[in-house]
Amino acid sequence: GAVVSQHPSRVICKSGTSVKIECRSLDFQATTMFWYRQFPKKSLMLMATSNEGSKATYEQGVEKDKFLINHASLTLSTLTVTSAHPEDSSFYICSATVGTLRTEAFFGQGTRLTVV
Amino acid sequence: SQKIEQNSEALNIQEGKTATLTCNYTNYSPAYLQWYRQDPGRGPVFLLLIRENEKEKRKERLKVTFDTTLKQSLFHITASQPADSATYLCALQRSNSGYALNFGKGTSLLVTP
Numbered sequence: 001g002a003v004v005s006q007h008p009s010r011v012i013c014k015s016g017t018s019v020k021i022e023c024r025s026l027d028f029q030a031t032t033m034f035w036y037r038q039f040p041k042k043s044l045m046l047m048a049t050s051n052e053g054s055k056a057t058y059e060q061g062v063e064k065d066k067f068l069i070n071h072a073s074l075t076l077s078t079l080t081v082t083s084a085h086p087e088d089s090s091f092y093i094c095s096a097t098v099g100t101l102r103t104e105a106f107f108g109q110g111t112r113l114t115v116v
Numbered sequence: 117s118q119k120i121e122q123n124s125e126a127l128n129i130q131e132g133k134t135a136t137l138t139c140n141y142t143n144y145s146p147a148y149l150q151w152y153r154q155d156p157g158r159g160p161v162f163l164l165l166i167r168e169n170e171k172e173k174r175k176e177r178l179k180v181t182f183d184t185t186l187k188q189s190l191f192h193i194t195a196s197q198p199a200d201s202a203t204y205l206c207a208l209q210r211s212n213s214g215y216a217l218n219f220g221k222g223t224s225l226l227v228t229p
Contacts, residue, residue: 004159006159032214034216041221043120043220043222044160044219046210046217091157093159093160097215102215103148104165105162107159107160108159109158110157110158112157
């Protein structure tokens with residue numbers, strides 16, 4: 001199956017700093033990638049849809065100026081958490097769909113962000 | 117509003133038994149439904165997809181049923197093994213976000229020897 005690689009797997013940062021998370025499709029091109037967030041014992045929640053060469057589409061309630069998404073190539077999307085606060089601590093996961101019908105999603109390993 | 121509900125947060129069964137997980141949904145008219153496995157601290161891994169015109173689908177020890185009238189899917193793991201212990205997520209395609217998915221909260225399965 002397709003491989004989506006996410007980096008870093010864990011990061012600890014201080015309040016007020018910014019953190020960049022990378023999501024790469026290793027063996028396929030992804031014009032669209034998705035960023036999810038998951039709190040403990042909660043479901044994955046879609047944050048935004050990352051579109052190669054254009055602006056990301058954010059879900060209601062997600063601050064686009066805080067969660068900056070860049071999808072500059074067909075194999076890389078980045079999520080930058082700016083001016084991080086402890087409440088931004090969460091598990092962030094990216095995914096991409098492949099194939100003509102794009103019914104199957106492949107997920108990265110996830111990034112555990114802890115803001116102290 | 118759209119909802120995806122999965123039965124009980126945790127399910128404990130003995131090795132060798134069949135685990136049955138339930139997914140109910142409201143306010144969706146899905147063309148297909150998916151099941152994923154998620155291990156702690158990891159991203160979900162795709163397991164099975166079942167289409168609206170399919171009643172049942174199998175893959176090795178996994179079986180999924182899909183009843184669009186009841187708006188329910190059942191996920192079965194036969195001859196369960198401790199290695200099957202994980203959280204299992206039910207997912208449906210979102211209406212207005214391309215190919216993004218909505219997920220249930222998941223059911224945590226623990227298979228004990």
